[in-house]
Amino acid sequence: MDIQEIVRQVLRELEQKMPLPEEAPVPNNTEDVIYFSEERFKDVENAKNIAMIERAQSITPARIGIGRTGTRMRTGSYLQFLADHAAAQDAVLKDVGEEFLQQIKLPKLETKAQDMKTYLMDLDAGRQLSTQSVEYLRTHGDKGKSVQIIVCDGLSSSAVEANVSDLLPALIQGLKLKNISVAQPFFIQRSRVWVQDEVAKIVDCDLVISLIGERPGLNTDESLSAYMVYRPTEKTVEADRTVISNIHREGLTPVEAGAYLSDVIEQMLLAKCTGVAFARRKNAHM
């Protein structure tokens, strides 16, 4: 059996194991329906200060103040964990909607990952543009601008849909106010971070920023990261990239992130570097 065949077999198994759920219609008589709590359970027995536990749960999404039975989780919290895990697993397999892309006016490019399964199992496929997309970018991309923004689904389409319509205008606005030139942004389907190197090379920008969906967590599947790299080459390594993560409603909000990123990008363009080199310069100047 050759390697391609093994990969295909693994992918077939993956497909069989994780079918997307079908939704049943909600019945009219809702008295018979269990509405499972989305809030954390407050199951600490004889808590010394219940107000403190309420306060704790209100300011962190971490699973605290949930109590225990013996040393184990109580039934409600355990089921909540299972439900969150199930939802997160399903979220990985969804694509960003076409309608959404039209709404925010982003042309769509693709990588060499033809389907979601290849994308998950083969890093290289998601790191390279397809031949057609290379052609498209060569013809339609804005060349020689300071900043190229790309939007990538990464491992969560929900993160793109939840954040980009606020984040993208805030970021572009911020950069334009600083007189930094910005190329036409693109969406790249089934793409990983390193695809930014190829894009930067084609459009000849100074800095490329990828707004990319993070792997879904139990708490949220809407978390987005921004990866920035200055003039990437073949020698570029992970430590040359700067990442700002946890952009979502409960983390760094998308509008705040847009403003913050435009400030950081301005500094990077001045320093002509990103990653550890940029962090060291910044810390040294503090």
Added chain:
Amino acid sequence: MKLSCMVKGTFYTFSSVREVLAKASEAKSGDVMARIAATSSLERVAAKIVLSELQLKDIYEHPVIPYELDDVTRLIYDDISETIYKNIQHWTVGELRNYILARDTKADQLLKLSRGLTSEMIAAVAKLMSSLDLVLASQKMRYQAHCNTTIGEPGRLAFRCQPNHPNDLPEGILYSIKEGLSYGAGDAVIGINPNIDTAESVKALLTLSHEFMEKWQIPTQNCVLAHITTQMEALRQGAPVSLMFQSLAGTQKGNEAFGISKEMIDEGYDLMSRYGTSAGPNFMYFETGQGSEVSLNAAHEVDMQTLEARTYGYARHWKPFMVNNVSGFIGPETLYDGRQLIRADLEDMFMGKLHGLPMGIAPTYTNHMDADQNDQEIAGILTAVGGANFYMGVPGGDDVMLNYQDTSYHDDASLRELLGLRPLREFEKWMENMGLMEDGKLTKWAGDLSIFD
């Protein structure tokens, strides 16, 4: 050196020690992605047979990445005992396995042996071992280290309290610290992963955790798991650090991708011994895991497990307080499912211990892997039986900043109760004083963060 074999009527031949090591590895998706894995079950066994007959000197003379090209190789070779190696160089890998598993071979002999083994030899022997082999052998080896507390004593199991918050909110982090401590998690370290990697922000979190430890007189260490350069800068600016963290890889190229070098870690160690707040002599906390090199294009066609062993060979140079294995953190392209994850955890614990390291295990999974809580708990129980020094402690097992699952405060307390293990000595006394523990069992106050009012 024989690189061919005939098995069940089929002839197999391999071109290098590196290829034998890769093909003898248990099936893992990262090696398939790198196109170096065995392509059939019988080829895998043929590679194991060839590997079992290789002498240790064959492996010594053929490091998977040449000495001249890679500083991880150099550090591993420069640190081993030539005398001990010379005494065992003619052993085959199969004989090494028999020696490790023999009842008469005890901890002291294994520690001595360890000083004469290169990381590739340790990876090799693990490839000839089953789950129970790995657990049995791991149980024989237990290494202690001291920072503020002593980790690794027999009968004790420690935890890192991992109180992360999606945007580093100090009050939120404090509540998660309180919750963790009330379950007895935090004797290994109170270790915060920061979302914002700047010296200023890292210093603030170090100060927060340090002041909390002072206020409640908690015998442990604090750490903020930023890039080592950020921690060094914070330390220079006067931040209270008792343990310094860094992720490591098993190739020079991998470490360059992490933005680190040997000189940089030397500098960090030196700064800690002069400006850190802890007693030492073990000041470092390293994290490792199978698959980081292949996902960074830094694997040189070497299998993930062998590279993980080399990471331990590199790590042991700095006599760390903790080495935490996080195989499973990356995703299905490196470890596809629960079965591959459990195998990796067992290999890593054994290989770390055979390097003489104070090993802990983080049986972790991400939501795009075909693994779940059941797999994670099995890995936790097996490695606890094998004598891991510590685990992580994450609220409800759900890290809300890093987006992955790890052992929970509940799991930590359960592993202790299940195996009759106790917290680290100094920390157990503190828990007793706080009314959280009696005779090694949690009291009714445990699990209530509001006792720290």
